[in-house]
Each structure stands twice: as structure tokens, then as C-alpha cells.
């Protein structure tokens with residue numbers, strides 16, 4: 171066996187089966203790998219997707235892999251924002267994954283694991299992105315997908331999920347209400363809810379973001395990595411990824427991790443500033459960043475521990491700052507992010523202004539979802555001039571700009 175499960179708190183070992191919680195202390199279980207050896211030179215020759223890290227993913231046989239080509243997404247230097255902030259800002263652009271969010275990483279692992287377990291159906295509870303991703307992977311695997319979401323997620327996300335022919339159940343209430351229902355479906359109906367029932371495997375997929383950043387910076391590590399937080403699993407998983415590469419001798423330092431949340435649902439930021447890892451749940455999240463509106467985060471205290479361990483911090487941005495950051499990213503760097511992506515850039519800007527991120531630092535921002543999945547925010551007030559297909563009308567519509575911008579070139 172290449173890997174086993176282990177309790178995060180009391181270290182009790184478990185066989186790698188469909189089990190997520192320690193029966194002694196009820197803490198979550200993690201995957202632990204045995205005798206992993208990876209050579210940089212060999213790695214660099216492999217296919218450019220997340221499955222290049224097979225030795226560090228919890229799948230026993232390569233035959234079980236459900237591969238949509240996820241990962242090895244671009245790490246773009248944000249030249250203009252870097253210049254205005256006085257830092258070297260990189261964008262880890264997960265908006266271009268197969269279903270347009272980073273969730274293809276954990277869903278890819280979880281659905282592959284379900285195939286390995288012989289499941290005929292998978293389920294998930296989701297604010298929309300995971301649902302689309304699980305649905306797409308289930309289609310590719312030829313199994314059924316049941317997705318449970320809060321009723322109020324963006325229309326675009328329902329469209330995407332419907333296209334993959336998943337069974338959608340929209341719950342009246344918040345993500346936490348949907349989550350409680352999904353936990354009951356796992357417990358009482360025996361469903362494989364991938365982010366509950368097989369969570370130890372599911373969370374492993376996201377650490378490939380850390381591996382890729384190391385490779386894409388020629389085995390250097392940025393000073394800071396800024397990560398949007400909902401359940402907290404993504405941040406913790408990225409921390410694990412950097413630690414695993416460090417322990418394998420592939421990198422020589424660790425980045426400081428920053429957790430970014432929307433002010434309308436920021437239980438981790440609030441706990442961090444209270445100086446505790448005990449989370450006070452937010453009962454009624456209220457933010458445009460719906461995909462990260464989780465009031466009672468399952469991995470919250472572990473995300474805060476990761477931040478503390480790396481001498482990082484947690485910070486929030488309000489809706490206005492998030493929308494501003496989305497527009498900045500799109501208009502200056504050509505990357506169209508959904509609010510969860512905007513929040514990392516907004517928080518980075520704030521932390522540079524506060525001096526927490528020192529000028530001259532290198533910073534990688536995780537842009538985890540595509541703006542096309544949350545269109546309303548950007549379309550507000552958008553009304554293009556409608557003209558006849560006539561050159562004079564065209565000139566009038568752009569009034570003067572034509573001469574200035576085009577005539578001399």
C-alpha cells in the first residue's frame with residue numbers, strides 16, 4: 171500500500187477505505203503517503219495536468235483516474251498590478267480548468283476514488299462550483315451525480331450543472347442547511363457525498379496548486395500565497411502541498427499563507443483577530459461572493475492553524491472592494507474572475523497598503539473561479555450602443571476615439 175489514513179489529532183492509523191472521521195476522537199482523517207520519491211528531472215517530463223503528481227495523490231490504480239485534463243493552469247505575472255502595488259504579483263489562473271474553477275482538482279480525485287470504490291453514483295454539497303465539477307467528472311466516469319446546493323446560487327452555475335445532466339437538489343436555506351442535509355444523506359442513506367463521506371481523498375486534489383506554483387517558479391517559492399477561504403479546506407490543502415515538497419527536498423522554504431474572505435461571511439477572519447481557532451458561525455451570510463459564503467466552515471480551525479504556522483494572516487474585503495478587484499483583474503490583466511478570485515486580489519491590495527505584505531515581496535494569488543459563472547455583478551449598468559451597420563454611425567458611436575487610437579497606427 172502506497173498510502174493510508176491517519177487521524178489529524180490523535181494519529182490513529184486507518185486502512186484507506188471510505189471513512190472520514192476518527193472513531194476515537196471524531197477528528198478528520200488525512201491521507202499519509204509512504205516512501206514517496208520524486209525527482210525534479212523526471213517530473214518535468216510528465217503530462218501537463220494534475221495527474222503528473224500521481225505518487226502524491228490517493229488513487230491506487232492509474233486505471234481509475236477520471237481525467238478531464240485538469241491542472242497545470244497558467245501562473246501569470248500581473249505586470250500592471252505588480253507595478254502599481256510595488257510587489258511581484260502572480261495569478262494562479264484556475265479560471266481555465268475544465269469546468270472553470272479549481273474544484274476540478276478535488277472533484278477529479280474524489281470521483282476517481284469513487285470509481286475505485288466501485289460506486290455507481292456520487293453526491294456533493296456545494297455552493298455551485300464543486301457541483302458542476304462533480305457532475306462533469308461523473309459524466310466522464312459514466313456514473314450518476316446528485317448535487318445539493320443552497321437555493322440562491324448564481325443562475326450560471328445551475329445552467330452548467332444542468333448541462334452535465336446531474337440530479338440537482340436546491341435547498342431552501344444557507345450552505346450550512348444544505349450541508350446538514352447532505353451529512354444525513356451520507357449517514358442514513360449511505361450516499362458517497364464526496365466532500366463529507368470521502369473528504370480525506372477529496373481535499374488532496376487541491377494541494378496540486380502548491381506543487382504547480384513551485385514548478386512554475388523554477389522551484390522557487392513566493393513570499394506569500396493568498397487563498398480564498400470558505401470551508402478552509404483549500405488553504406489547508408495548499409499548505410500541505412508546500413510542506414510535502416519541502417519535506418521531499420524539492421523546495422527550501424515555505425510561503426506565508428494568507429486566508430481571504432468576504433466581509434459578509436468572514437468567520438475565519440473574525441476568529442483570527444480574536445486570537446483563537448474557535449469559530450463563531452455566521453448564521454446569515456450576506457455577500458456577492460456566494461461561492462465562499464460558508465458560515466460554519468468544516469476545516470476552519472485547521473485553516474487558521476496553517477496561517478499561524480506560516481506566520482501569515484487572515485483578512486477580509488467588502489463587496490465593493492471585491493467587485494473593484496474583479497474589474498481591475500479583467501481590465502488590466504485580462505483575467506475574468508468570479509468574486510472568490512476578486513477577494514484575493516482585494517485582500518492583497520489591502521495588506522500591501524497596511525504594510526503586512528512588504529514592498530518588493532513576491533505574492534501568488536489563487537484565482538479560483540471564472541467570472542462567467544457570476545455575470546450579474548459585471549453586467550450591472552452595461553448597455554452597449556446599438557447602431558446600424560454603417561461606418562458613420564460607428565464613428566459617431568465611438569466619438570473621436572477612433573482617430574486618436576487608430577489613425578496613427
Ligand SMILES: Cc1ncc(COP(=O)(O)O)c(C=O)c1O
Nearest residue numbers: 400401402403404461510538539
Ligand atoms: C471559486 C471558489 N474559491 C474558493 C473556494 C473555497 O474553498 P474551500 O471551501 O476549500 O475553502 C470555493 C468553495 O466553494 C470556491 O467555489
Ligand SMILES: [Zn+2]
Nearest residue numbers: 177180192195
Ligand atoms: Zn483521533
